[in-house]
Amino acid sequence: MTPQHDRGGLPGYAEHFEEPEGYLDFARYGPPSRPVLDAVHDALGRSARADRHTVDDLMRAERRAQEAAARLAGTDPAHTVLLPNASTGMFHAALGLPGGAVLVPAGDFPANHYPWRRSAGLGRAVPHWLTAGPDGRVTPDAVRAALTGDVVALSVSAVDFRTGHRADLAALREVIGPDRLLVVDAIQGFGVADLAWQAADVVVAGGQKWLRASWSTGFAALSDRALERLEPTLTGWTGVRDAGLFDDREHPPADGAQRWSLTNLSPVAAAGLEAALALVEAVGVPAIEAHVRTRVGELIDAVRGAGGRLLSPEAPAERAGIVSFRMPGASAAEVAAALHAHEVTPTTRPDSVRLSAHASTTAAAVDRVRAALASL
Structure with missing residues (x-):
């Protein structure tokens, strides 16, 4: 070849x-690289020959992938958590807001709709459907016109799945101000578009599209503001302090982004994500x-x-x-x-x-x- x-x-x-x-068709699925295939094959092969060291060794890939994702998002590992997909992160964000209105583009991908619909159904944050600008674009002017006193957050896609329009995250942050959260579904742009990720409070991405890490991979990066305001509604046993201490008591949520963890992820998938992120970092x-x-x-x-x-x-x-x-x-x-x-x-x-x-x-x-x- x-x-x-x-x-x-x-x-x-x-x-x-x-x-x-x-x-x-990369906006639907990005075929993974040979390094990803090799990493996954190696991890799965090692798991088939597991000894007393294998599980702990394999699970270290999660930390390495977490560190790489944090670097690419312009943050640190304490503010980053690996997830099995982007939707898990969006549900964490939506169900973490106790109330208020959230501006959501009416024409956005459904992954940015259903979490807010479910949140509203539980009596928490409710979506206010944003009528976007020309050609369905989410412009700062459209957001500014829709802002009301009860709006506590804006949730947008970094890149529109229909047209490829990229949101101006820095401008959107300026419009909504410092007191509202900016939630960004980054799956159509992370790793391939150099956007102002630091302007967002929540950046969520799945790895199966432009990152080319295949399925069951992803991450979220959270700001201090997000950690302060979003309740850890979906925190699981791996998202608490002293998760390895089994004392039959409820432990408080972890201090950082780890509180969004539900359970252990696949170390095989984490190995693939690590390899994919390493390739993006190497090239830039x-x-x-x-x-x-x-x-x-x-x-x-x-x-x-x-x-x-x-x-x-x-x-x-x-x-x-x-x-x-x-x-x-x-x-x-x-x-x-x-x-x-x-x-x-x-x-x-x-x-x-x-x-x-x-x-x-x-x-x-x-x-x-x-x-x-x-x-x-």
Whole structure:
């Protein structure tokens, strides 16, 4: 197989991956690297030959992954906790607020809806559905117009799953002020978009998309303000002080982000997350972002050249790795069929098609898209 970097992927990064040339569905799932596969295989293999040292040794991967996630989020391990997925973190945040209103974009991904619906059903924080700006974007002006005295938090996606629009987290923080919490679902941007994560009080990400760590991986990073205001409603036995002391008493929640822990995670999954984060750190998010920006620009040119209607932001500074579009005169299913015929893997929605490129995506993938759209 020809190494990805020889065909236009990011050197130092792309050669670790083996996804097909036309794979453009990273916003749904990011195929993991060989280092991730090796780490998972090694951890699972060691578990099959377990001795008295094995479990403790394997579980040290969780701490190493926690430290790497903290560095990438611009915080420290005391403010970071590993989670099995992003939704677990969103439920922690939602059920941790005892009351008040939370601004939530009405068009956001359901993972940012259901936690707040459940919170409201339990008589705790209630969602106020935010009507976003043009093209569904969550703009500072839209948030400012929706702020009322009972709003205690804003919960947004860092990158919109439909259009790839990236939220201006620093501007949103300025609008809501220091007394409200900013909760961010970062799954569509963390590791591939250099955003102001420190502006948020809660940053939650799953590892199966852009981090390319596969399923059952994720983390949350919490600010001091979040630790102070969010009640540890879902704290489990591993989220308390002296978790290893079994004295038949209720222990108080851990001081830091560890209070969001429910139980022990899979050390096999943690090994994969550690390997994935190490690769991102080694190359650097700015370099990954720059390559993605180039490929996204080329995909947009291909869509426009074929007469497609772009749904993603025009300005490079406002978008991440997602290109959504419609083709006049062709249904989304027909566009997808043409892409499949040219061995391109998109996300197909009822009314649009989504392409998402990563730092291992080559120029040849763009050529495939161009040929597929021309065939229509």
